[in-house]
Amino acid sequence: MLKKRIIPCLDIKDGRVVKGINFEGLRDAGNPVELASRYALEGADELVFLDITATLEKRKTLASLVTEIAKEINIPFTVGGGINTPDDAEYLISRGADKVSVNSSAVKNPKLINQIAKNCGSQAVVLAIDAKKVNGNWEVFINGGKAATGIELVSWAKYGEQLGAGEILLTSMNNDGTKNGFATDALNLVGNNVNIPVIASGGAGSMEHFTTVFSETKATAALAASIFHYNEINISQLKNYLQQNNIPVR
Numbered sequence: 001m002l003k004k005r006i007i008p009c010l011d012i013k014d015g016r017v018v019k020g021i022n023f024e025g026l027r028d029a030g031n032p033v034e035l036a037s038r039y040a041l042e043g044a045d046e047l048v049f050l051d052i053t054a055t056l057e058k059r060k061t062l063a064s065l066v067t068e069i070a071k072e073i074n075i076p077f078t079v080g081g082g083i084n085t086p087d088d089a090e091y092l093i094s095r096g097a098d099k100v101s102v103n104s105s106a107v108k109n110p111k112l113i114n115q116i117a118k119n120c121g122s123q124a125v126v127l128a129i130d131a132k133k134v135n136g137n138w139e140v141f142i143n144g145g146k147a148a149t150g151i152e153l154v155s156w157a158k159y160g161e162q163l164g165a166g167e168i169l170l171t172s173m174n175n176d177g178t179k180n181g182f183a184t185d186a187l188n189l190v191g192n193n194v195n196i197p198v199i200a201s202g203g204a205g206s207m208e209h210f211t212t213v214f215s216e217t218k219a220t221a222a223l224a225a226s227i228f229h230y231n232e233i234n235i236s237q238l239k240n241y242l243q244q245n246n247i248p249v250r
């Protein structure tokens with residue numbers, strides 16, 4: 001069995017880490033460089049940085065932050081937000097990112113996945129999907145969860161894999177920030193239909209939630225934010241807990 005990964009997520013807005021509930025009501029959670037350093041020391045396997053309000057003007061700010069963080073940590077990290085062209089992806093990788101995450105831009109221009117994969121390798125492309133359960137069906141949303149696309153979750157995940165995505169980061173908008181547990185139904189829908197790793201995101205509130213997601217779905221990694229930012233769960237203690245519950249971790 002592949003060892004499971006624990007991944008803290010830093011949502012960046014105006015150079016600070018923020019966190020909300022169901023993609024709303026953002027509040028400050030700290031300095032991204034300080035948090036990144038802390039998580040690396042605690043034993044995080046990877047880090048994800050998402051510039052949630054990225055615009056063209058802010059990309060240079062994000063790039064300088066990427067460089068600063070890359071100097072501080074020794075674990076892989078993924079950067080997303082405002083990546084609209086293969087050049088944007090290559091620029092961030094040249095500044096120290098190991099992978100890039102594409103979300104809204106990929107829905108609007110699916111060829112972008114293929115172009116980045118060709119230039120940087122599939123292992124560097126993470127397809128981030130924000131999904132919401134609407135009338136019993138999981139639908140893909142874009143623009144920070146504000147715009148419905150009408151696209152069904154599994155079909156988009158499968159298409160992303162065909163285009164060359166090396167990994168899927170699946171966030172349940174229904175579960176995000178609620179601390180009620182991960183959306184195992186959505187994770188199973190995707191995990192049973194793709195052959196690339198799936199990262200679970202949205203809803204972590206206890207150590208038990210990590211045991212559940214790894215036991216009941218094919219997720220190879222679990223991502224969380226507020227429980228780590230506000231010191232509710234320590235990553236090294238979480239990994240010890242998972243090992244005691246026969247979940248292999250790195």
